[in-house]
Amino acid sequence: MNYGEKKLDRPIRVGMVGGGRGGQIGYIHRMAATRDFNFQLIAGAFDVNPERGRDFGINLHIDPSRLYDDYKEMFAKEKERDDGIEAVIIATPNYLHYEITKAALENDLHVVCEKPMTFTVKEAEDLKELSEKHKKILATTFAYSGYQMIEQARQMVKHGDLGDIRVINMVYAHGYHNVAVEKHNASTKWRVDPKMAGPSYVLGDIGIHVLYLSRIICPELKIKKLMCSRQSFVKSRAPLEDNAMTIQKYNNGAVGYLWSSCVNSGSMYGMKIRIVGEKASIEWHEDHPYALSYEVQGEPQKIMVKGADYLYPEAREDDRGATDVVEGLFESWANLYSRFAQAMYAIDHGKTYDKWYPNVNDGLEAVRWIENCVKSADNGASWIDYK
Numbered sequence: 001m002n003y004g005e006k007k008l009d010r011p012i013r014v015g016m017v018g019g020g021r022g023g024q025i026g027y028i029h030r031m032a033a034t035r036d037f038n039f040q041l042i043a044g045a046f047d048v049n050p051e052r053g054r055d056f057g058i059n060l061h062i063d064p065s066r067l068y069d070d071y072k073e074m075f076a077k078e079k080e081r082d083d084g085i086e087a088v089i090i091a092t093p094n095y096l097h098y099e100i101t102k103a104a105l106e107n108d109l110h111v112v113c114e115k116p117m118t119f120t121v122k123e124a125e126d127l128k129e130l131s132e133k134h135k136k137i138l139a140t141t142f143a144y145s146g147y148q149m150i151e152q153a154r155q156m157v158k159h160g161d162l163g164d165i166r167v168i169n170m171v172y173a174h175g176y177h178n179v180a181v182e183k184h185n186a187s188t189k190w191r192v193d194p195k196m197a198g199p200s201y202v203l204g205d206i207g208i209h210v211l212y213l214s215r216i217i218c219p220e221l222k223i224k225k226l227m228c229s230r231q232s233f234v235k236s237r238a239p240l241e242d243n244a245m246t247i248q249k250y251n252n253g254a255v256g257y258l259w260s261s262c263v264n265s266g267s268m269y270g271m272k273i274r275i276v277g278e279k280a281s282i283e284w285h286e287d288h289p290y291a292l293s294y295e296v297q298g299e300p301q302k303i304m305v306k307g308a309d310y311l312y313p314e315a316r317e318d319d320r321g322a323t324d325v326v327e328g329l330f331e332s333w334a335n336l337y338s339r340f341a342q343a344m345y346a347i348d349h350g351k352t353y354d355k356w357y358p359n360v361n362d363g364l365e366a367v368r369w370i371e372n373c374v375k376s377a378d379n380g381a382s383w384i385d386y387k
């Protein structure tokens with residue numbers, strides 16, 4: 001159980017780039033990072049518009065002298081201080097991730113960068129090399145991956161409760177962009193522009209979240225072949241897709257199906273995953289994250305809930321309240337941020353941190369998956385060897 005007591009000697013001093021007023025995801029980063037006193041937010045370049053960014057930072061009670069015009073100024077000025085930032089959170093549109101992360105690592109800062117980490121595998125590999133060279137953590141934030149019932153699913157697969165894994169059915173398909181909302185929504189506009197979003201829309205925007213859940217739950221499964229078909233139902237979004245179907249074959253003979261879509265009309269909560277083994281299946285849905293369905297062939301369906309005594313101990317470590325307290329995405333992110341802080345602290349003190357968290361390799365693997373999907377889709381939805 002997590003009672004919010006400190007895990008480090010003192011909070012890690014962190015700055016933020018992006019995530020300003022009107023930004024979709026900045027608030028959840030701030031809440032997750034500061035929730036358990038693992039990080040202290042003391043500086044920022046929050047907005048593409050520096051004035052609006054400063055005004056926003058003042059409203060977060062940040063010292064005005066530590067609100068900067070852009071990330072370059074923030075990294076340079078903070079470096080001159082004895083109490084300068086030690087880490088940075090990057091929550092800008094995708095096209096800035098590579099250049100800001102690179103600059104941050106070169107300035108010896110730990111980084112939590114939004115997904116997708118980069119546009120290309122080559123760029124992600126460069127960042128991995130830089131993070132190793134500077135001995136700094138580069139982490140990323142895949143939604144719900146830090147949530148307890150995902151850990152329970154991982155432990156069940158590990159302990160053989162399902163038997164050999166045969167099928168992974170993954171869906172992240174919402175309906176919020178079934179028409180061209182980007183005409184009047186700034187947060188969607190850049191997502192359908194290849195210069196700002198990268199080589200894909202829904203594959204990189206949402207597909208990689210549920211892909212990461214599958215990788216965390218079934219870490220032994222490696223993709224060997226993949227085929228992807230992608231479409232732009234709202235024609236003005238081409239060449240970027242608003243719908244994509246990926247089929248992948250794994251090293252153990254299992255198959256995976258991943259539907260990424262923002263045109264799934266009527267779907268309000270789009271993410272779910274079902275793992276089918278030879279003996280039993282488990283299924284998890286975003287709209288009731290505290291529950292995991294466990295279906296043994298020939299027995300009545302069981303619904304397991306977070307915090308219960310029958311869960312594996314690893315799935316109870318991050319509980320933040322009694323069993324009947326409903327939790328969700330904020331808790332998942334706070335759990336991830338707690339691990340990020342411990343990983344940063346460990347590497348800075350010559351120690352190792354053993355628990356998993358979405359690290360630079362996971363950011364890289366997500367970019368690799370997008371690159372393979374795009375290659376297959378743009379090659380007539382053909383089967384390709386996964387590279």
Ligand code: NAI
Pocket residue numbers: 017018019020021022023024025026045046047048049070071091092093094096114115116141142143186187188205
């Ligand atoms: P948004 O468009 O709503 O907000 C972007 C923010 O970045 C705005 O505050 C904007 O002013 C700021 N910004 C833009 N250029 C900047 C610059 N040069 N310097 C400083 N700030 C700048 O975007 P949203 O939806 O918040 O997405 C941001 C990132 O987070 C994207 O990479 C997206 O893929 C990712 N994301 C991740 C989610 C997750 O669950 N992990 C969920 C939603 C978004």
